[in-house]
Amino acid sequence: MSAHTAVHESTVGHEWRGRAGMIGLIIAESSLFGVFVVAHLFYTGKSVNGPYPNDVLTIPVIGTICLLSSSVSVALGARALGRGNVRRSGAWLLVTALLGAIFLAGTAREWHRLIYRDGLTIATNLFGTTFYPLVGLHGSHVIVGLVMLGLCCVFAATGALRAVHAARVEMVSWYWHFVDGVWVVVFTVVYLIGR
Secondary structure: OOHHHHHHHHHHHHHHHHHHHHHHHHHHHHHHHHHHHHHHHHHOOOOOOOOOHHHHOOOOHHHHHHHHHHHHHHHHHHHHHHOOOHHHHHHHHHHHHHHHHHHHHHHHHHHHHHHHHOOOOOOOOHHHHHHHHHHHHHHHHHHHHHHHHHHHHHHHHHOOOOHHHHHHHHHHHHHHHHHHHHHHHHHHHHHHHOO
16 A cells, blocks of 8 residues: 555545534534523413513524625635635635624624613523523534634634645534524524514
8 A cells, every 4th residue: 555545545534534523513512402492492482571582682684694694605715725725715714704703793782782771681581591591502602613713714824724624624614504504593493483
């Protein structure tokens, strides 16, 4: 067996393990989100005191557009790296991180308003008790994704990111697509059905 063949087989093995690991993570995290979504749906409309969702929630249009658009930019970043264009990949991944940060800033503003203006905390009523853990769980996943994207951007800027890392960046993009997909569910459950 030649050295080139051994390196290729090793790379393929790492890629397969990375994909399997990411699929396992997505399945496990989907189960966790499922528990929080079911709890929120179960308690929707059962709060005996306000504030009620209809009184305090506004639909986060800008944040949702930013987060869903970031799925396109992360895919373009992963594809660019796969084609060997590190600079373009870094730029698209930076766009993705900025869109995710805008989304997260919107969530922070919403929480600040809900807590300080509307008096909704996790202990206020059943709505607060299920709203904050569900939206917060999603927010924590956005933060993890932003850390991964930020590292990719730093590596691209310093020259440490290369085309041979395309499979790893693809796994970051899978995670980001998962975060976006979960947001579609959270958005539907909290801001459409829950109101």
